Amino acid sequence: MRRGLLLGLAACCVFVVVAAIMLRFMPAPLKESDYLVIGSxxxxxxxxxxxxxxxxxxxxxSDVFFRRRRK
Incomplete structure (x- = not known):
């Protein structure tokens, strides 16, 4: 439970940081489509x-996406 909350909080923090960086560096007159791109x-x-x-x-x-078949 605690691990899931921590991962969710970390994902939210990454979202906020990336959105803030993109808002800072996008050209000044932002349109609605710019906000859509930033959020996406x-x-x-x-x-x-x-x-x-x-x-x-x-x-x-070591094999994250593959399982070995039983013989």
Missing amino acids: VATLVSLLVLFLVLVMTSIKS
């Missing part, structure tokens, strides 16, 4: 970070 990119980056953290920590085997 921030969501993509935060989900990628969450996926990578889950793969790196919870699954310790």
Whole structure:
């Protein structure tokens, strides 16, 4: 339970940081589509970070995406 909350909080923090960076560096007159792009990119980056953290920590085997077949 605590680990899930920590991962969710980390994903939210990554989202906020990426959105703030993109808001800072986008050209000045922002349109609605610019906010859509900023939110989409921030969501993509935060989900990628969450996926990578889950793969790196919870699954310790060398073959993460493959299972060996039983003979």
